[in-house]
Amino acid sequence: MSKSTNNHYDVIVIGGGHNGLVNAAYLGKAGKKVLVLEQRHTVGGATITEEVYPGFKFLIASYLISLLRPDVIQELELVRHGLEIMPLESTFVPLTNGNYLADWPDHEATRHEIERHSKRDAEAYDEYARVMRRLAIALRPLLDMIPPDPTSVTPKDLETMARVRGVLNNMTRDDFHLLSRLMTMSAADFLDEWFEGTALKGTKCTSGIIGTFMGPRSPGTGYVLLHHYIGELDGTFRAWGFARGGTGALSQAIASAAREAGVEIKTNSPVAHVNIKNGEATGVTLENGDEYSASIVVSNADAKRTFLKLIEPKHLPDDFVSDINRFRIASPACKVNLALDGLPEFTSMPKGKEALLRGSIEIAPSIDYVEQAYDDAKYGGWSRKPFMDALIPSLLDPGMAPPGKHVMSLFVQYASSDLDGGWNEEKKAQFLGIVIDTLAEHAPNLKKILIHKHIMTPWDLERMIGLTSGHIFHGELALQQLFFLRPSPQWSNYRTPIKNMYMCGSSTHPGGCITGAPGRNAALAILEDRP
Amino acid sequence: MSTYNTIILGSSPNALTAACYLARSGKKVLVLEPTEHIGGAVSTNQFAESFKADTGLMSGRLDAEIVKDLKLTDHGLEVVERSALSSLLPGGKSFTLSCDLDATEKVIAGISPADAKKYPAFMNLVNLASNFLKSAYSVTPPVNHPPSKEDVEVLSELSAQLKGYGRREMTEVMRLLVMSVRDLMDEWFVSPELKGLLATAAVRGTNQGPFAGNTTYNLLHHLAQGDGFFRATAKGGIGALCQALAAAAKSYGVEIRTMCGSLSINVADGVATGVTAGTESIEASLVISDYDARHTFTHLVAPPELEPEFNRAVKNLKYRGAVARLNFALKEFPEFAGITDEAMKGTLVLAPSVAYLEKAYDTSKRGDVPAQPYLEVALPTMSDASLAPSGKHVMSVWMQYAPCHSTAKTEHLRDLVLEQLSEFCPNLKSLVEHSQVFLPNEYESQFHLTEGNLYGAEISLAQSFYLRPLPGFAQYRTPIAQLYLCGSATHPGGISGLSGRNAARELGARDMLPA
Numbered sequence A: 001m002s003k004s005t006n007n008h009y010d011v012i013v014i015g016g017g018h019n020g021l022v023n024a025a026y027l028g029k030a031g032k033k034v035l036v037l038e039q040r041h042t043v044g045g046a047t048i049t050e051e052v053y054p055g056f057k058f059l060i061a062s063y064l065i066s067l068l069r070p071d072v073i074q075e076l077e078l079v080r081h082g083l084e085i086m087p088l089e090s091t092f093v094p095l096t097n098g099n100y101l102a103d104w105p106d107h108e109a110t111r112h113e114i115e116r117h118s119k120r121d122a123e124a125y126d127e128y129a130r131v132m133r134r135l136a137i138a139l140r141p142l143l144d145m146i147p148p149d150p151t152s153v154t155p156k157d158l159e160t161m162a163r164v165r166g167v168l169n170n171m172t173r174d175d176f177h178l179l180s181r182l183m184t185m186s187a188a189d190f191l192d193e194w195f196e197g198t199a200l201k202g203t204k205c206t207s208g209i210i211g212t213f214m215g216p217r218s219p220g221t222g223y224v225l226l227h228h229y230i231g232e233l234d235g236t237f238r239a240w241g242f243a244r245g246g247t248g249a250l251s252q253a254i255a256s257a258a259r260e261a262g263v264e265i266k267t268n269s270p271v272a273h274v275n276i277k278n279g280e281a282t283g284v285t286l287e288n289g290d291e292y293s294a295s296i297v298v299s300n301a302d303a304k305r306t307f308l309k310l311i312e313p314k315h316l317p318d319d320f321v322s323d324i325n326r327f328r329i330a331s332p333a334c335k336v337n338l339a340l341d342g343l344p345e346f347t348s349m350p351k352g353k354e355a356l357l358r359g360s361i362e363i364a365p366s367i368d369y370v371e372q373a374y375d376d377a378k379y380g381g382w383s384r385k386p387f388m389d390a391l392i393p394s395l396l397d398p399g400m401a402p403p404g405k406h407v408m409s410l411f412v413q414y415a416s417s418d419l420d421g422g423w424n425e426e427k428k429a430q431f432l433g434i435v436i437d438t439l440a441e442h443a444p445n446l447k448k449i450l451i452h453k454h455i456m457t458p459w460d461l462e463r464m465i466g467l468t469s470g471h472i473f474h475g476e477l478a479l480q481q482l483f484f485l486r487p488s489p490q491w492s493n494y495r496t497p498i499k500n501m502y503m504c505g506s507s508t509h510p511g512g513c514i515t516g517a518p519g520r521n522a523a524l525a526i527l528e529d530r531p
Numbered sequence B: 001m002s003t004y005n006t007i008i009l010g011s012s013p014n015a016l017t018a019a020c021y022l023a024r025s026g027k028k029v030l031v032l033e034p035t036e037h038i039g040g041a042v043s044t045n046q047f048a049e050s051f052k053a054d055t056g057l058m059s060g061r062l063d064a065e066i067v068k069d070l071k072l073t074d075h076g077l078e079v080v081e082r083s084a085l086s087s088l089l090p091g092g093k094s095f096t097l098s099c100d101l102d103a104t105e106k107v108i109a110g111i112s113p114a115d116a117k118k119y120p121a122f123m124n125l126v127n128l129a130s131n132f133l134k135s136a137y138s139v140t141p142p143v144n145h146p147p148s149k150e151d152v153e154v155l156s157e158l159s160a161q162l163k164g165y166g167r168r169e170m171t172e173v174m175r176l177l178v179m180s181v182r183d184l185m186d187e188w189f190v191s192p193e194l195k196g197l198l199a200t201a202a203v204r205g206t207n208q209g210p211f212a213g214n215t216t217y218n219l220l221h222h223l224a225q226g227d228g229f230f231r232a233t234a235k236g237g238i239g240a241l242c243q244a245l246a247a248a249a250k251s252y253g254v255e256i257r258t259m260c261g262s263l264s265i266n267v268a269d270g271v272a273t274g275v276t277a278g279t280e281s282i283e284a285s286l287v288i289s290d291y292d293a294r295h296t297f298t299h300l301v302a303p304p305e306l307e308p309e310f311n312r313a314v315k316n317l318k319y320r321g322a323v324a325r326l327n328f329a330l331k332e333f334p335e336f337a338g339i340t341d342e343a344m345k346g347t348l349v350l351a352p353s354v355a356y357l358e359k360a361y362d363t364s365k366r367g368d369v370p371a372q373p374y375l376e377v378a379l380p381t382m383s384d385a386s387l388a389p390s391g392k393h394v395m396s397v398w399m400q401y402a403p404c405h406s407t408a409k410t411e412h413l414r415d416l417v418l419e420q421l422s423e424f425c426p427n428l429k430s431l432v433e434h435s436q437v438f439l440p441n442e443y444e445s446q447f448h449l450t451e452g453n454l455y456g457a458e459i460s461l462a463q464s465f466y467l468r469p470l471p472g473f474a475q476y477r478t479p480i481a482q483l484y485l486c487g488s489a490t491h492p493g494g495i496s497g498l499s500g501r502n503a504a505r506e507l508g509a510r511d512m513l514p515a
């Protein structure tokens, strides 16, 4: 049944998500013979652009770029390979009372806008931005680090621990204390300390709950808030950008860099299992029975998929299997894409300010709104009024839709991956209806201009992209599974209990988002072991 | 006019512990308590003719070393163990856990054999973690960053303890500190009933639900204080802790005045010089506040004495009292179906699942009292007949959540609690002779506990260790020279006396050494 292929590779990467591609590109550049095996017809994983409806390019999953490590862009020369990122210039928050809140490209304009809601908040806003920036800069070195094992006494781990301490000790005392609090607080409590404006806090708190099955009042969301501040675009912190052609274009740019470095990429090649002999990974077997041998196997799939599906538990220590089993991965996030015959008209958008449509549009009028959305979903349900982060990509890149038409991308929370009774087509349609109704409350012409609608629930994200429970970050960014605990206490350094087997996906430090960091850090770890 | 070295405002177990240690090292100490009773809210008082009950906390344990060191047994302290923990379940069912591991395993096996197998390992892990906390709780946290040489010594000793647990155990303990208790329960157990019961200590005293991150810290905190699953009180009620400490304090020469009049701290040029009690001004070279930081720095000291950043930090403290306490005078023993007499000496809990707790919190976070509250019930007269006339009983109830700014009326809470408990004790309502209800706002108005928080500030990771009571002030000092804090507001918090002892050690060791 199984056919052995003749070729032997130095490295096989299971999965062509952006991290798998980054990992392959770095290893290819280091002279390794690398094969990427991707189950789907195209690479990119959760970072793809696809024409689901003729003429309209949908951002199936991820939609914006911010945390992509500058090192990755430079070292892989992604700009030369076609990456073009256009900064998003504004945020528009329609409110239920007909009012709105906007964040403009121009700093003074934003101040005036916030002042319209609260003078005090306008004062606090600058200081808040400065403080978050300082904390983010201080923590940045940790992102590009292979986490140390605090229980180890090897010289390397001790040295890395000292580096971690150095990073923290470089902070001022006030910043260190603030960081300690932010890491352990809820996003809502933190924002309450800074601001009084309901709308401002509503929109700001959403960074604390993206991809996270917690409400803004839950401790732990403070960290997620900070996680989303660590990004930078061309040196501008907290800036988010849109890639021409959608996030899929980024994956194509990385793939192009990888191919140039000699990496071979095979799509339509789902891996059935990792081949293991005497505790060592020796290659993989595809679902069609094809076998590929390699000196090193790297998995870009999430930790649960990798260790519970592609590897038999008998090859793994019990503790490790239980760590992977307990890894929290329940997900609340959906993605909706709309094909539109025109632009949505938001009742609260002031005349002459239609440029705001080119930025983020957030349906998050207050912390209470978002918290209620969470409460509706947390026992296995979905939000009756979901939180949404919307974008109209065709305004930034006209190539995304036919002339005169538009695409709209909606990131939506919360809808439980563990829906009571499970997901099915009927429930998908029901929730999609809720999303459209909620948006139409703010933009009443929506239903008139709607040509096609498409939803990716956690169920679909799992079936289509292979994300366990559809989790957008390959596992919750909860404190108990970050840094040297991600995905498992003694295995946070991209290595695994199986010799010659590594991880490079978002289940590893520093976690999810389009960062390229797990892919790059894993390549560094592999090259440490096999220069 | 008499002068004192040291005046302590407030008379909680922490204040009295500090008083004992300071007086023993030669200080002349005056303790001022504005209410009628030593202990303030930590007291046991008559609430109906010949019925006595705890006013605030209804369980608690003094640190064992303090008990030994201050010979509190000689001063009348008699610990009463509540070594059973019963869960009241829908349909009048129940089960009871006890300190006896074997017996408890059998009980759990009746609900879930898989859980019974895991229970000993679970207890072992939470005990490791709470033992680690215990060590952290008996030291003064660092305030420097980067840590000074002394700080590094303290931290290294703590991390050596963690490392001593073994590699796997070390990281397991670290994880626990930051986990939600829902996650913890899901990792260990399958039975919703067991998970609900064990999760309660993680939300006890806070306005937070079990789904929230870091709630396991609160569980470990209560365990570290000996007030986790199996609790304790004293013969005579919780107030007897303060009575024994007061007796010890007096033996060391401490003077204690109750009903001393309203208090304020005299400050001159940024230095505390004494206290005004009612109309009397009393000088002292050292002033220690047992009150929480917000009360101390907004009422006892005028805020203009302090820097704006400090005032902001004080304003940002989280209190959010969400506990209502009810005491009932019962004319007969209340028969709770299926609960043995032995179990009645322990704690009864109504929290049949983690989701039940979370749903109660869902209402509370919006400012209202849930229709299905989380309850803890104790019958102190089971172990101490002196608290009620012969044959009669006192029933104390801890109720969550009653958020501090809710508009709920005391009668509503009383009826709600009786209604809930009647499912297990059908004739309960007919047994009630008297009742007493405390809401958070009453704790605030009568005892100056900010927002009615019984622990001097929310017990949470974000307000613990070097962040308690305020970042930068974890060593019991304040921005005002010669003014210190010693109450539950400070590290580690609670009524074990450790906050008071740590404060006294800081004072004795650094500022009060005899010249």
Ligand SMILES: Cc1cc2nc3c(=O)[nH]c(=O)nc-3n(C[C@H](O)[C@H](O)[C@H](O)COP(=O)(O)OP(=O)(O)OC[C@H]3O[C@@H](n4cnc5c(N)ncnc54)[C@H](O)[C@@H]3O)c2cc1C
Pocket (backbone or CB within 6 Å): A014, A015, A016, A017, A018, A019, A020, A037, A038, A039, A040, A043, A044, A045, A046, A047, A060, A061, A062, A063, A064, A065, A066, A067, A269, A270, A271, A272, A300, A301, A302, A305, A310, A333, A334, A335, A411, A461, A464, A465, A466, A467, A470, A471, A472, A473, A474, A504, A505, A506, A507, A511, A512, A513, A514, A515, A518
């Ligand atoms: C709805 C949604 C919206 C998001 N929005 C944003 C955003 O705006 N900005 C942002 O920064 N991040 C966003 N994210 C998160 C971000 O997209 C992910 O964290 C990131 O793309 C994960 O990259 P990865 O390479 O680690 O894993 P993946 O992208 O999951 O890649 C794993 C790859 O492995 C393949 N694979 C799995 N199993 C096998 C197998 N057995 N054989 C072969 N191949 C296999 C999969 O097909 C996939 O291609 C979003 C995610 C989602 C789901």
Ligand SMILES: Cc1cc2nc3c(=O)[nH]c(=O)nc-3n(C[C@H](O)[C@H](O)[C@H](O)COP(=O)(O)OP(=O)(O)OC[C@H]3O[C@@H](n4cnc5c(N)ncnc54)[C@H](O)[C@@H]3O)c2cc1C
Pocket (backbone or CB within 6 Å): A150, A161, A165, A168, A169, B136, B142, B145, B146, B147, B152, B155, B156, B157, B158, B159, B160, B465, B466
């Ligand atoms: C309860 C607790 C509270 C903590 N609070 C703080 C805090 O307030 N500030 C903070 O920065 N870290 C804090 N830490 C982290 C701590 O300082 C170290 O990260 C921790 O000791 C782990 O280091 P290690 O395992 O290498 O252990 P250790 O065995 O403690 O470290 C090895 C050596 O490194 C030196 N060392 C230890 N810690 C430091 C340090 N922070 N700076 C410089 N040298 C050091 C000592 O000389 C020590 O002998 C805390 C840790 C714990 C457990």
